[in-house]
Amino acid sequence: MSFTSAPPNDTAAEYLSPNSMFDLSNKVALVTGGGTGIGLMQARGLRAAGAKVYIVGRREDVVKQTAEVHGSDERPIIALTADVSTKEGCLSLAEEFKKHEQKLDILISNAGQVGPLNEGSTTIDASGKSHPEHREERLSADEFASKSLEDNSPDDWDRLFRINVYATYFLNLAFLPLLAKASEASKGWSAASITTGSISGVVKQSQRHISYNASKAAVHHVTKMLAYEVASTTTGKIRINAVAPGTYASQMTASDKDDQTNMSSLRGKMDDMALPAGRPGREEDMVQTVQFLASCQYLNGQVICVDGGYTLTEP
Secondary structure (H helix, E strand, O other), rough: OOOOOOOOOOOHHHHHHHHHHHHOOOEEEEEOOOOOHHHHHHHHHHOOOOEEEEEEEOOHHHHHHHHHHHOOOOOOEEEEEEOOOOOHHHHHHHHHOOOHHEEEEEOEEEEOOOOOOOOOOOOOOOOOOOOOOOOOOOOOOHHHHHHHHHHOOHHHHHHHHHHHHHHHHHHHHHHHHHHHHHHHHHHOOOEEEEEEHHHHHHOOOOOOOHHHHHHHHHHHHHHHHHHHHHHHHOOOOOEEEEEEEEEOOOOOOOOOOOOOOOOOOOOOOOOOOOOOOOOOOHHHHHHHHHHHHHHOOOOOEEEEEOOHHHHHHOO
């Protein structure tokens, strides 16, 4: 629901209730990387708000199982298999999607990987101390260069950027016509494209994976450039924003994915963290953010950090 001004009869301000403002009924959403981790949280959140949700992944068995477990006959989650790390894969996915729907209201480009580690690098916590599992002593310039060169190759970076960065760009272009149709079909609504970035693309420390952090910084900038180009050079009414999560339970951060639900947990591992919130992100934190980004008609070209204050205390 969207108003240019408050309705004349503002009794109880019902139009301001969460159920009204974040109502995504009759909206169609697609989430890449939606079979596990943060993508699954996003898919569950959009479904809970009333949207018809498609999830996409490379592993057919994973996305099908997720759809069966988290969907229902009345409100299904539909699984699609695709590799969005290539231009051809993004275009093929859009063509397959057109067999099911005539428009797309919400696109979430979430698929991603972590990439190679840099064993010579360090990561500090909010107290200013190195994490115990990371290197505390200073290295010589020669040692740092040698270890970083050993841990990385151009091929490693290329594989990572293909899924983390290239996919964001080509996926948006592939679905832009369907997003534009969704805006045309709904008065007062503009379609939403949401990219999953990371606070790793904001902080200056490498967190032991320079290539990953560089890729997420690129994701944020690609998102902003797409938002500008679409708003200034096309007739499409499409909002393009990014969410930059801190630490959430996913296959990147937790190795104990439940084989039945495909959901991960950090419970008992990171209950306390040295940041203002004192804990990792929870599913409801991600859900509230995605519902807001999908619904808010006055937000475009932004990167929203949802990190418990990590970027307030970390360099």
